[in-house]
Amino acid sequence: MPHYGDYQNLIYGAGLQGVSPKLPVDFATLVARATAAMPPQVLTYVQGGCGDEWTQDRNAAAFRHWGMVPRMMIDTRQRDLSVELFGLTLPSPLFMAPVGVIGICTQDGHGDLAAARASAMTGVPLCASTLSNDPLEDVKVACGDTPAFFQLYTPKDRGVAESLIGRAEAAGYKALVVTLDTWVTGWRPRDLNVANFPQLRGHVLQNYFTDPIFQKLLGKPVAQHLPEAIGLWGANFARPIVWEDIAWFKSVTKLPIVLKGICHPDDARRAADLGADAIYCSNHGGRQANGGIAAIDLLPGVVAAAGSVPVLFDSGIRSGTDVVKALALGARAVGVGRPYAYGLALDGAAGCAHVLKCLLAEADLLMAVNGYPTVAAVRAAGATKV
Numbered sequence: 194m195p196h197y198g199d200y201q202n203l204i205y206g207a208g209l210q211g212v213s214p215k216l217p218v219d220f221a222t223l224v225a226r227a228t229a230a231m232p233p234q235v236l237t238y239v240q241g242g243c244g245d246e247w248t249q250d251r252n253a254a255a256f257r258h259w260g261m262v263p264r265m266m267i268d269t270r271q272r273d274l275s276v277e278l279f280g281l282t283l284p285s286p287l288f289m290a291p292v293g294v295i296g297i298c299t300q301d302g303h304g305d306l307a308a309a310r311a312s313a314m315t316g317v318p319l320c321a322s323t324l325s326n327d328p329l330e331d332v333k334v335a336c337g338d339t340p341a342f343f344q345l346y347t348p349k350d351r352g353v354a355e356s357l358i359g360r361a362e363a364a365g366y367k368a369l370v371v372t373l374d375t376w377v378t379g380w381r382p383r384d385l386n387v388a389n390f391p392q393l394r395g396h397v398l399q400n401y402f403t404d405p406i407f408q409k410l411l412g413k414p415v416a417q418h419l420p421e422a423i424g425l426w427g428a429n430f431a432r433p434i435v436w437e438d439i440a441w442f443k444s445v446t447k448l449p450i451v452l453k454g455i456c457h458p459d460d461a462r463r464a465a466d467l468g469a470d471a472i473y474c475s476n477h478g479g480r481q482a483n484g485g486i487a488a489i490d491l492l493p494g495v496v497a498a499a500g501s502v503p504v505l506f507d508s509g510i511r512s513g514t515d516v517v518k519a520l521a522l523g524a525r526a527v528g529v530g531r532p533y534a535y536g537l538a539l540d541g542a543a544g545c546a547h548v549l550k551c552l553l554a555e556a557d558l559l560m561a562v563n564g565y566p567t568v569a570a571v572r573a574a575g576a577t578k579v
Contacts, residue, residue, distance in 0.1 A: 196272055197285070197553035198561060216544050218551045220511040220532060227535035231298070234389045238294050239534050241383030242479040248486070249479025252509030255487030259518050260579040264564030272560055273567045274553070278503060278526055279368050279449045279470070281340055285553055286520055286568060288318040290475075290507040290528030291344035291370065296326025296397045298537045303327055306335045307537050311545035313337030317553075320344050320370055320528065323357065324397040333364040344370040344453070346431040347438075353429060356406040358446050369446055370473060373454035376431040379481040393427065395419055401426050439467045451505065456491045458498035465502040471525075473505040478530055489519060496523030513555025520568055521576035 204214055217223050228236060242249030274285040289308060298304040305325045309332045312319040320342040321332050333341055343361035348354045358369060384390060392398060401407045402415045402422060410429075415422045442450050449470035454477065455461050461472050474495045476488045488508035496504050506519045507528030519527045529552060536548035565571045 196561075197274065197550070197557035198272075200550045200554040201558070214547070216536065216539055216547050223532060223535050223539075223548065227538050231535075231538045234387060234391070235294065235297055235538075237383040237387060237389065238391060239292070239298065239531060241381050242483070243379035243381055243481055244483030245382075246479060246483070248476060248483045251485060251487040252476065252479050252489070253511050254509075255489050256509060256511075256515045256518055258579055259489065259522070259576045261518065261521055261563060261574060261576050263562070264574065267564035267566065269561045269564060269566045271566065272557055274557060274560070276525060276568055279340075281367060283318065283340070283526070284316045285556075286524070286526045287516060287549065287553060287556075288320055288342070288505075288526055288528050289533055289549075290478075290530040291320045291322035291372075292530050292534050293322045293324035294391055294397055295322065295534060295537065296324075296399075297391060298534050299541050301541075304534075304537050305332045307542040308533065308545055309333070309335030309341070310337075310542035311533070311537075311549060312339045312341065314542065314546040315339075315549045315553075317549045318342060318367075321366070322397075323400055324392065325400050326397050327399055328403045329357075329361055329366075329400050330364045333366060340367045342366055342368040342370050342451070343448075344372060346372055346375060347434060349429045349432045350406070350410065352406045353401070353404060353410070355445050356404050357400060358442075358448075360400075360404070362446050362448050366448065368451050368471070369442065369448040370451040370453050371434060371442065372431075372477075373434050373452060374477055374481045375454075376433045379477075379483070381480065392430075393423060395423055398423070398426055436463065436467060439464070439469060443468060453505075455495060456486075456488065458494040461495045461498040461502075461504075462500075465499050469502060471503045471505055472499050473507075474524070475505075475507045475528075478508050489515075489522065492519065492522045492524060510552075513552045513557070514559055516552060516556045517559050517565075517571055518576050520571045521574060523572065 276286045295304040305327045323346045343366040451471040452469045453473035455472045503525035505526045506524035510529045516527045536544035
């Protein structure tokens with residue numbers, strides 16, 4: 194059977210014909226290339242974090258103090274990276290985390306569709322953001338047969354919120370991922386220093402502008418009244434989510450409810466008790482709060498408190514090795530953010546797919562070499578803080 198690690202054989206084989214990869218296979222070179230290529234105001238939004246970016250930097254650096262012990266004399270010629278999630282069997286534990294400005298990461302302004310096409314090409318699910326340059330229905334169609342999830346910033350207006358949720362369910366998304374930590378934006382110096390917030394310029398708001406309830410609230414054509422439409426979006430963008438809202442979410446949709454932003458064991462335990470279908474351990478990549486604790490260091494406590502409820506994870510994933518370490522610490526599925534945004538910026542859907550293939554190849558080969566033939570074996574092995 195083919196393995197994700199076979200991607201390196203394709204690269205080496207092409208090299209015999211004098212062909213090197215169009216994009217780099219490592220994160221550091223990918224960042225350098227993307228930094229040179231992306232428009233400055235898009236780059237600051239994608240790269241920037243909260244405050245002095247200590248938490249953002251710690252998210253990535255903290256993976257280095259988690260280690261795994263290789264096990265030898267185990268036959269790993271056949272590997273299985275599949276996982277069960279929301280009643281689905283996914284071919285790997287990797288998914289694309291929601292990134293609100295993916296739409297403007299490609300030159301044509303349709304980065305959401307490009308990410309969806311990369312999902313269809315690789316089988317890696319996309320968690321589509323509410324903030325999108327294309328309607329959620331079009332994004333889902335572009336995902337093809339690969340399952341997709343929909344991330345929600347819960348609008349203040351309940352009618353708009355229910356409309357977005359209903360549209361996502363009707364479009365065929367397989368889970369509703371409710372972001373908890375972004376009803377107001379954190380202090381982001383890179384964006385503030387250039388006075389740039391893309392949404393206030395009308396970017397990535399198509400899910401709102403195409404929504405019938407939002408249009409009804411506006412009471413006039415969006416295209417002819419764009420400043421007013423942007424103002425209405427700003428006034429209704431999001432509200433704080435409280436524990437009582439879980440019952441409301443479950444009353445308006447049959448989709449599994451995923452709570453994104455859980456980092457404390459007590460919150461994980463309460464979310465599980467109140468019926469959350471999954472818990473998403475994340476500190477928003479360090480973009481929302483600058484508390485100094487890396488998300489990967491918080492993951493074990495969240496997993497232990499969640500009990501039988503699956504835990505998703507993102508924040509700081511830069512390599513396939515990071516993916517495996519997050520699995521070893523108990524994550525059911527692992528989200529990647531900035532790396533695939535850079536792939537999109539450099540080569541659209543093909544560039545995004547390349548980044549995903551590299552992550553999966555590295556994860557697969559690490560499992561092969563270290564004696565872990567399955568994700569279950571990775572979890573059983575665990576990881577040790579060093």
